[in-house]
Amino acid sequence: MAEPHELRDKGLRLTPQRELVLAAVRELGHATPEEVAEKVRITHPGINLSTVYRNLETLENVGLVQHTHLGHGGATYHAAEELTHLHLVCGKCGSVGDAPIDVAANFVNSLADDYGFKTDVTHFAIYGTCAACIPTDV
Amino acid sequence: MAEPHELRDKGLRLTPQRELVLAAVRELGHATPEEVAEKVRITHPGINLSTVYRNLETLENVGLVQHTHLGHGGATYHAAEELTHLHLVCGKCGSVGDAPIDVAANFVNSLADDYGFKTDVTHFAIYGTCAACIPTDV
């Protein structure tokens, strides 16, 4: 019997690649598959991009990570623990700011009550212009 | 001097392709570049996909259309006039529902006041599960 481990607890096999992918997502905050691969390669140069994609998908299936589409092409991945905030994506500078989920509470409730739409707040990307990119006067 | 026209007013040349792309976006509500091309081909079979992409970009630059990423790969384009509602994207069935902007008014104001983030409501995609995909009981 193998020793307990957070990955095994989820019914997953424990491979170096898988652990490194998860660790990379956690350290990077939010990152594209490419960025995750780059990060992993620091300690495990041989890892294949396919493996990164497959592990991200696997980890998402068991709820350890989640992905969001923040605008441009690619998806970005987050560790599940860190999804306690909304993502404010600035269309100008591309920065991704955070805001606590509570800010959206009323909004989410309205959508649920009036439209039967159950918003997935953790999968939430909000577009706009961040403070830094708004002309100070005007 | 050419006659006035909404496209010329924006400093753009008037080509059949350009007009058709704009018309297609307006008629389709929200559509991917592929769908726009398909629509245009009904009356102008020879149009090239590159041309559609380029015109969508051009039209976006002058503010006549806008695009949003509704989740999966591709971008979808909307006519600027029609952006009077939010998009509720269902992660399960992929459907795109609508809700009036007002629902988000408070939310938007909170973000502006507390975080200096100017939300672009028209460029807003909300993820979640639509009424049809939520198990009725459970």
Place this chain on the structure above:
DNA sequence: ATACTAATTGCGAGAGATTCGCATCTTCTT
């Protein structure tokens, strides 16, 4: 410890979406 089965990895090919370069053709201007 050893053998076994199923999951996982690497790798290369492949699909889908979008962009680019370039020669040709159009639009708008003079």
Place this chain on the structure above:
DNA sequence: AAGAAGATGCGAATCTCTCGCAATTAGTAT
């Protein structure tokens, strides 16, 4: 009517992500 700038078509090139397959590895049973 002629010219310059801009737009179109076409094909090639990118990028991103997915798949199939054989070789490898983890976890389990013996």
